[in-house]
Amino acid sequence: MVFEDLREFIDHLGKTGNLRTMDDEVDPELELTYILSEEERIGKGDAILFNSVKNSQIPAVGNLFSTRERMELILGGSPEDIGLRLQNLIRVPDDTDSMISRGLEMMKELGGVKPKISSSMGSSHRTMEKVDLGRYPICKTWPQDGGNFITLPLVITRDPVTGQRNMGMYRMQVFDNETTGMHWHIHKGGSEYEQNYAERSKLMDVAVVLGSDPLTMFSAVAPLPNGIDEFSFRGIISRKRMELVRGQTVDLVYPRNSEIVLEGYVDPSETRVEGPFGDHTGYYSLEAEFPVFHIKKIIEKDKPLYPTTIVGKLWHEDVIMGKAIERMFLPLVRIQIPEIVDMNTMEEAVFHNMVVVSIKKRYPGHAKKVMFAIWGMGQLMFSKIVLVVDPDINVHDRKQVIWAMSTRIDPSRDVIIIPGTVTDSLDHPASIMNYGSKMGIDATRKDESEGFMRPWPDVLDMKQEIVMEAQAKREKLRP
Ligand SMILES: Cc1cc2nc3c(=O)[nH]c(=O)nc-3n(C[C@H](O)[C@H](O)[C@H](O)COP(=O)(O)O)c2cc1C
Structure with a gap:
């Protein structure tokens, strides 16, 4: 369904129990956005229509995009x-x-x-x-x-x-x-x-x-x-x-x-x-x-x-929008960088500060090639840290990502720093606005083609036949 205008969307949210209406007077100075923020933090992320805003005759509405389900409703399907x-x-x-x-x-x-x-x-x-x-x-x-x-x-x-x-x-x-x-x-x-x-x-x-x-x-x-x-x-x-x-x-x-x-x-x-x-x-x-x-x-x-919306510390509706963008644009990113298996623009890193990609690595230096491609592509150019992992790592599982990042790199070999490059305007630690550095971390497994002459250890994994039987026996342990 395509919403004709904002009013039709709000009416739909009202009919489906996703809208709260506030008739108490609220102050647009700090109070209104705080209420929106708390609804996202501890409520269920409902949209809120403020009918009475101090010093204004016009109602304000916020939290329009604050859940994944609502984002899908707006898009008319899943971002994927x-x-x-x-x-x-x-x-x-x-x-x-x-x-x-x-x-x-x-x-x-x-x-x-x-x-x-x-x-x-x-x-x-x-x-x-x-x-x-x-x-x-x-x-x-x-x-x-x-x-x-x-x-x-x-x-x-x-x-x-x-x-x-x-x-x-x-x-x-x-x-x-x-x-x-x-x-x-x-x-x-x-x-x-x-x-x-x-x-x-x-x-x-x-x-x-x-x-x-x-x-x-x-x-x-x-x-x-x-x-x-x-x-x-x-x-x-x-x-x-x-x-x-x-x-x-x-x-x-x-x-x-x-x-x-x-x-x-x-x-x-x-x-x-x-x-x-x-x-x-x-x-x-x-x-x-x-x-x-x-x-x-x-x-x-x-x-x-x-x-209106609240911009500030995580988590707010911009995270829902950002994740929808990531999922929707991944197939397009893959047209130019087909070796990318999956990508996580990390919300804890405010999206642009850290991107994790898993790749199907085929040749020496492949992880670095992917880093440079990301730094050259549209708004992905803002990615301050690009971490490249193998496809056995689920890029959305923080535990797996940190495990790979810490166990698959030799820092002096696998971390590159590119000085004097583009930064997002919101990159506060850069000494000069819009100008700073990037870090690429190659956490893919290495082999002799990249000068790694030791055998790479196998990842621990259990035999599937054992898993089935042992699981059945373990279930019996339950009272
Ligand atoms: C709530 C919100 C506020 C934003 N504020 C700004 C802003 O002040 N300046 C900016 O350059 N981008 C801002 N952005 C991001 C841009 O809208 C986004 O990068 C967009 O793709 C820019 O479009 P353009 O490439 O056509 O300029 C904001 C995004 C959101 C969701």
Whole structure:
């Protein structure tokens, strides 16, 4: 099922017992996000609709993505199956395919790829007389946060060179009722396009959507290569064409089902201090200079909902989204690095700080080849530590991973450090923002092809015939 908009999704959660509604007044300063966080920590991860937020007439809703089951509901299937569907799209027909059946299959899969664009929102939306961010229940999450932050914005931009669209999720600090920060990291799509505007000394149109159907919101987070349109991606997953509308004051399109749209611009010559902000890493991201977003116009749906999330120490809904991304994109990663058997972007390491991959090793140096491939691939380039293990290790079992890491390496031979390379903008220990080092750990078994001249010991394992019989006898021990 594809949810038409955020309201339909919330109604569905209400009907299926996955929504709590809070009518008590809550404070957007620290209190609202704390309640969301506690529901995730000790509750069952229900979404919460806050009907009465202090100083705002507009309800806020959070914990939209906070369970794996809900993520599957949003995606319309398991991330694994969707990953295989995406992989299948680029499969060359083999001898068993008739061209007709393959063509029909492709038509079905690509039916939603091209968005429909119309020129106006229709009567469901109105243009606000005044730009006033103060209307919205925008939260402050942590005591030392530099202010209130929009945490689930869909930021839409367009490359002035190619005309290609981009939609990313980048937090926005409220500076005043008409101005926010624009926290796109230097490696991300929005920042790349901004540089192209800077080179042409042009203002950059930006549209920000607060609230759309949940699949569109997820698509903004998905690590798509630049040049792949998030709206088409959303259309492929849902097999339904996305409905978009042309902006009023910006040369951009945005979802017709938007709850709130902020139209405005970024002047590439302007920056302002943004932060601090309690981040996914569990630390406050430091203050830094970031672009500024000026809002020219606000368009609102009738009775809009404002979506929010809590960003901070583990575990929050970003972990559920991150794991869905890992499972969905693994089949695509395998197209370029087919020797990868499985991959775990570890949530304890905030995903980008440590990735464990098991590989089918075939030749000397193979583990290092995989490390370099990972460091060269999309947002996997942020992986600070890459640990490569053999396929007998389950990469999702921390005990097995640590066993392999500690028993299969000789550190001076198997650990490589690459200085002077890319880091995620959130890599706090790097001496220079966005610039630091990487560590690769090759915990695969070695043999003479890699200069290891001793015999490699066998792994302890019991004979299967013994296991069956002994197990039956052991069962009898039970009273
Ligand atoms: C809740 C949340 C907040 C995020 N905040 C930021 C942010 O402030 N800056 C940033 O660069 N990425 C942020 N991200 C990650 C990006 O949305 C993600 O990397 C996305 O793929 C970027 O899209 P792009 O490659 O099209 O730029 C956030 C993700 C989530 C789930």
